[in-house]
Amino acid sequence: MTSNSAEFMNALSVDARKMPIIxxxxxxxxxxxEWCYKRRIEGGKRSTVLTEWAEKVVSKNEERTTGWSISGVSDAFYEVHDFKHGGIVDLRQETCTCKYWEGTGLPCGHVIMVLKHLNKTNFGHLPIDAYKMETYRSTYEEPVYPLPEPCDWEIPAEMMVVKPPIMDTCQAGRPRNRNRIPSQGEEPIIRGVVDVIVQHIMQRLVLHWSQRNKKG
Ligand SMILES: [Zn+2]
Incomplete structure (x- = not known):
């Protein structure tokens, strides 16, 4: 679901992403x-407990129960026969062995079958809150206001200045980890090999000239 939403946003902003940041x-x-406004209007028109999408799914699940049968075990436990694997519904634990109810938060055909057996025709209380119009309305109740022109913005004086990033070109691939703790018995990594070589040459030169001066 997250991947679908991300792909949808990517497709929607394919041209906008080429724009400058503002x-x-x-x-x-x-x-x-636009989204909040449109959905707030839609939410105000609907008087059902469930959203349009959730209602369609529940009614589709209900249609599938045609011809199914049920065997009661206790007042909260029922076995539903559906011509396939069937489902064992526990109303107290809110579970069904088909795992659809727990997995989606919407009632499967087995659960709907149990409610119909108990002469309950309203299934609106069964789905989780995410599928309810109350949640839908509260999600979009806050309006998103337009912004004034940048020249009219009130910028706080204490606002931190963000400098542009350093755009040095990096070599391709993963950078080498230079902070690794040496393994047991491993020689420590010599840092600044060139510095060590230069220092060694300088020492040799100083020694050479001091010996030559002594001879002179
Ligand atoms: Zn089920």
């Missing part, structure tokens, strides 16, 4: 403004 942010702000 127009890009304005693109997403305007998008949020």
């Amino acid at each position: 127009p890009l942010l304005e693109f997403f702000r305007r998008l949020s403004q």
Whole structure:
């Protein structure tokens, strides 16, 4: 589900992503403004407990129960026969052995079959809150307001100045880890090999000239 949402946003902003940062942010702000407004209007029109999508899924699951049968075990435990593997429903634990109810938060055909057996025709209380209109309305109740022109923005004096990143070109591939703790018995890594060589040459030169001066 997360991957689908990310792909949807990527497809939607394929051109906007080429814009500078301020127009890009304005693109997403305007998008949020339109979405919230549209969904707030839709939410106000619906009087059902479930969202349109959830209601369709539940009614589809109900249609599938045609011809199924049920065997009661206790007042909360039922076995539903569906021409395949069947389902054992526990109303107290809110589980079904088909795992659909726990996995999706929506009632499977087995659970709906049990409620129908108990002469209950309203299944709106069974799905989790995420599928309910109350949640839908509260999600979009806050309006997203337009921003004034950048020249009219009130920028706090204590605001930190963000400097641009250093754009040094890096070599391809993963950088070498130079902070590794040496293994047991391993020679420590010599840092600045060139420095050590230069230092060694300088020492040799100093020695050479001091010996030559002594001879002179
Ligand atoms: Zn089930």
